[in-house]
Amino acid sequence: MDKTNKYRVLVAFLSVIILVLLYLFLSEKKYINLSLKSxxxxxxxxxxxxxxxxxxxxxxxxxxxxxxxxxxxxxxxxxxxxxxxxxxxxxxxxxxxxxxxxxxxxxxxxxxxxxxxxxxxxxxxxxxxxxxxxxxxxxxHNYPVSLNYFLEAKDYFKKTDSTNLMLANIYNMLGSTYTLLGELEKGLYYHKKAYPLFQRKRDSLGLAAHYSNISKVYQSNGDLPKAIDYLKSSVRIYKNNKDTINWTNCLVDLSNTALGLKKYEEAKYYINQAYNLASLAKDTISRGHIMIHYGNIYRAEGNQKKALEYYTQGLQLAKSAYIEQIDLYVLKNIADIYIESKQYERAYPYINRYYVLKDSISGAGVRDKINVLQYDNELQQKQTENEIERQKYRNVVLIYTIVVLFFCLILLSFWFMYRNKVKSLRISKLKNIRLEEKVKAEQEFLKLQSQQHEREIEAKAQLQKVQQLQYEFELQSKKELENLKIKQFEIEMEAKNRELVGINLQLLSKNKLMDEIEEIVNKKPSNIENSFFELKKTIRLNRNQEEDWIQFKKVFEKIHPNFFEILSEKYSALTKTEIRICTYIKIKMAIDQISDLLNVSHQSVLTSRYRIRKKFQLKREEDLDEFIRNI
Known part of the structure; x- marks a missing residue:
């Protein structure tokens, strides 16, 4: 009985919470409505x-x-x-x-x-x-900014009255703006949305503007016959309403479209009507632009002289109007006509004006692109802000709905918890017994697994030790093998050096022997001078130092390859004798040995060493012998 009373209290408490939430929800709704009317x-x-x-x-x-x-x-x-x-x-x-x-x-x-x-x-x-x-x-011609304002106006009138004539005009202008921005599909979409509104309101001038604007979409698409049909409809309405300005503009567009189809006589027919209307209205600027269109027709027919005449007259009459694209087009055409007739001096002022105007338009184009990005960003930001405002009320409703549902779910969960409490207790006891049995079995299984894992770890550790010992043995073997190779190389080098030294000592003993013979000969009496002269000559010829040097050089290159190539490439100024001295220094021969081997004085060897130092560009503290041995 106590448990039932507790449950009733809990249900009453949750009911009170739900009622409070509903009251807050209704208060929030009322506040929102009041804020909209504030x-x-x-x-x-x-x-x-x-x-x-x-x-x-x-x-x-x-x-x-x-x-x-x-x-x-x-x-x-x-x-x-x-x-x-x-x-x-x-x-x-x-x-x-x-x-x-x-x-x-x-x-x-x-x-x-x-x-x-x-x-x-x-x-x-x-x-x-x-x-x-x-x-x-x-x-x-600031189309991005224009588009932004039209879209903002459209949002309001579409909400308040979707049949409003103002909305039809906005759709019509949106179609024209998108067409001028090159988005023809969007332009056609808005023109088609404007048409039923104009028709429903029986706004003839609005329909005429619609026909005129939609013709520009078909002109851009290349469907000129369809554009002409729409322009003719527009001309009829403007004529009936006696709207001279728009009537004239539509006739000019008709003439241009017919010219695009190469119907020259039809183009002249429409432009003549436009010129007569402009003359009656005393509209000098319109007459000037019409003259330019006359020039276009005659140029297309190949009558350059007459085209030039109309172009110049048109520029004079329309000079007060600031229409850059028309002026740019006319200046280019006049310059081309003069160039074709090889009147370059007359063409120059028009070409100059053309490029000045073109540069200014290009700059405006860059500004327009910047404005497109800027206003696209602003438009997106405003749309986001509007969407946030529209979602405020929905978010409040959603939040309160979620809260109410949440408390309802809590209530239901308590109900099911109370009903299933006894069952859950019984089931939990059975589960606990089974869980204990399962835990014991798992513990035994885990023990077996841990024992097996420990054995695997020990086996892996032993295997790693064996591998480590094998690796250390291989490494030590490699080191010993490398040391043996180094020692063998040193022994071979020492043998080669001994061979070189032997050759040099042989040469030294030979030269000493020759010197002693020469000295003995020099001491002989003068009565046998001719005989001893021949003997000295023979001794000098038998010395044959060059062949001895070649034999020495072959053995030296085996021990020190590329030594002579490096000397000849880096130090080409060295003489043959200086190269020999460098070679003897390389094998660590003393200065006295070098002088005896070359059969020169001790001072001559020192002088040669000095010259070699200069050619090597060595500093005073640098050792010549050490430098040569490092080559």
């Missing part, structure tokens, strides 16, 4: 009047809209009304756009609008400003 409310009602007024003025009278915006801006700035400033900065940027001014001030206004909008949790306005910033950087 931002200041968006007070759009107070600003709806002037917003509608500004929207209508921007369509009808841009100058009047600009004046009203400045008035509202001054009031909001004095009141430090950041909510109103967020809208007014946005409209200031739109006015800059309407006036055709692509300045850094528009970028500044849009960024300030984003800061104030996010402060008031007005994410819709912040996303619209990001879309405008994307367009701004796209027109400045």
């Amino acid at each position: 931002m200041p409310p968006i007070l759009t009602e107070n600003y709806s009047t002037y917003k509608d007024e500004l929207d209508s003025l921007l369509q009808a009278n841009v100058e009047e809209a600009k004046n009203r915006i400045n008035i509202y801006y001054a009031e909001a700035h004095d009141k430090e009304d950041t909510l109103q400033l967020s809208y007014l900065y946005y409209y200031k940027a739109i006015v800059k756009r309407k006036w055709g001014i692509q300045s850094d001030s528009a970028e500044f206004f849009l960024k300030r609008s984003i800061i104030y909008s996010e402060k008031w949790n007005n994410l819709e306005l912040a996303s619209k400003a990001r879309y405008r910033l994307g367009v701004h950087f796209m027109e400045k």
